[in-house]
Amino acid sequence: MKINNKNISVIGLGKLGSCFAACFAYRGFNVLGLDINQKIINDINNHKAPFLEPNFDELIKKSKNKLKATTNPKEIFDFSDIFFVIVPTPSKKDGSFSNEYIKRAIKPLVEELKNNKKFKIFTITSTVSPISIQKEIIPFIEKNSSKKLNKDFTVIYNRTFIAIGDIIKGILEPDLVLIGENNKTAGDIIENIWKKVCINKPYIARMSIVSAEITKIAINSYITTKISFANMLGNICERIPGAEIDKITSAMGADKRIGKYYLKYGPAYGGTCFPRDNRAFSHFAKTKAKIDALIPISAHKINEFQTKFQKEKILKIIKENKINSLSILGLAYKIKTYVIEESASIKLIDELLKNKNLKITAYDPINLAIEETRKVFGNKLNYAKNLNEATQNKLIILMLPYEEFKKVKKLKNKIVIDLWRM
Ligand SMILES: NC(=O)c1ccc[n+]([C@@H]2O[C@H](COP(=O)([O-])OP(=O)(O)OC[C@H]3O[C@@H](n4cnc5c(N)ncnc54)[C@H](O)[C@@H]3O)[C@@H](O)[C@H]2O)c1
Known part of the structure; x- marks a missing residue:
């Protein structure tokens, strides 16, 4: 197996993939990223971070000579032998993950493989349900390329444990790198990439693909x-x-x-x-x-x-104080991010809005989190532009432990519920 281990492709340049691509480039690899979103491609090619993440902008500028992006899968196929696939795997109703985006994203590469003799490593970094690489993804590649696992290509399940709002640090200094493999040489290649990428010495756990799939969700x-x-x-x-x-x-x-x-x-x-x-x-x-x-x-x-427990507590205070308005401070699911997916604040607001008379003012120090919340609730809420506007109501709920929220607790004549007890 002859592999060019200096060139890496990242398929899917979203919140995670774009950071992976920038970190690989920053640590010396030649990186070409693929996405279907032209704005992301333009941002990366103009050395601009496409997403808000601490240190991302700086890193992308530092790695500008090593990082490029394209919408053309053929360029990706010709450029590298190692594809990191980081596209969405949305949850299905039953709780399992859908592999449809993965299949759609790798299909053009798999079709190129059909007419090519080069060995390729498909490194799946999206979250997948256990057994799906063996049962779904490998058969998909074999069927569409007419090639054989471990003869013409292999698949690795590779995860690091990264938190949104801390992605760059999570990639460069992870506690753990998980490598699920059934091809030792390919596993060694991926391990060596991580040894070069990480500035610390993480625990590198190598195991079968299904073990790695189980470990990630466990x-x-x-x-x-x-x-x-x-x-x-x-x-x-x-x-x-x-x-x-x-x-x-x-x-x-x-x-x-x-x-x-x-x-x-x-x-x-x-x-x-x-x-x-x-x-x-x-x-x-x-x-x-x-x-x-x-x-x-x-x-x-x-x-x-x-959420229900906290809603009851809030409704009790509202009743006791005969008030009909409150402020919710902190809308994202954690600090330093705009992501509101399954956030406790969004769930709480949803519950509180069942009480028709209640007027809710929403605020987050990250403006994009407010805009995301507006997409969900529209004009059902008031949106504050700053902390002063956000704290006009008597009742204030601090949903996230932002430093700047500490001063809210010192305001006179307010009832402040600090769910983190800062
Ligand atoms: N590695 C980790 O520790 C970790 C942490 C959180 C999430 N995840 C997983 O990583 C995956 C991606 O998450 P995300 O938050 O970056 O998602 P995201 O939605 O922000 O980004 C996905 C990107 O894939 C692109 N894409 C979709 N279809 C494509 C195609 N056919 N070809 C090329 N690009 C395509 C989209 O345009 C988008 O830019 C998910 O499975 C998620 O669960 C991993």
Whole structure:
């Protein structure tokens, strides 16, 4: 197998893919990215970050000689032997992930493979349901290229654990790099790429493809369990006079067997990964192993309950104080991002709007998060332009732990509910 390991292609230059492409280029690889979105292509070719992420703009400028983007798959095929595929894998109704975008994105490359003798490595970085690479993606490539796995091409499942709002750091300094493989040489190539990309020395876990597919969703599912445990405990403590949730979770987290991360009482978890990985894990266990994954199922139920619990608390305050308006500060699913997918604030607003008389003012320090929220709720909400406008109501709910929200707690004659107890 002869592979050019200096040139890398990234298929799908979205929130994640564009950062991967920039990081690979920054760490010395020649990178060509592919997307169907012309604006993203133009941004990258003009050395502009197509998405908002800390340090992204700076990095893309630094790597401008090594990074280019195109909409032409043929250019990609000719340019490199290693394709990182990072396109969407939307959740289906049953909780599993759809592979349709992956298949559509790789199809032109697979068709090129048909008439070509070069060995290619398809590195799937999108989240997939366990067993789908073996059952769906490899057969798709074999069928459409008339070529054979490990003779003409191979497929790797490769994941790093990255959080939106911290993507660049997550790529350059991950705790863990997961490599699912059934071809040792290709696994070595991908491992060596990561050794060059990372500025730290992460744990590189190599295993079978199905093990890696399971590991990815098991990790996120486990984290949701921790969050939901803290939230369940917090709700209980709220009803027990004298019970101090933060002292309890700090003590628990000091025990190394538990660890302090994701153990803080707060709003429901959300975002692009946790909720859907949790549901995908339950679906996978039920359909492929005929086992009810009771822990993820409960974590999910607790998460749904969390919004309702907080809504009841807010409605009680509204009733007691005879008010009909409130402010929600922090709309995205976490700080430093505009992404509102499955965000606790969006769910809470949705619940609160069932109360027709309530007037809600929404605000987020990231303007794009406000614009995303406007797309969901339109004129059902008031949108504040700044913190001053956002804090005119008597009742203020702090949904995200932004530093600048701390001063809201000092305002006179306000009722401030800080769900993170900053
Ligand atoms: N690696 C990680 O740790 C990690 C973390 C979060 C999410 N993910 C996964 O990564 C994947 C991508 O997530 P995202 O947030 O970047 O999505 P995104 O929607 O921001 O970006 C996807 C990109 O793919 C492009 N695309 C779609 N079809 C294409 C095609 N046929 N050819 C070329 N490009 C195409 C889109 O135009 C878009 O720019 C998802 O599966 C997500 O679950 C991975």
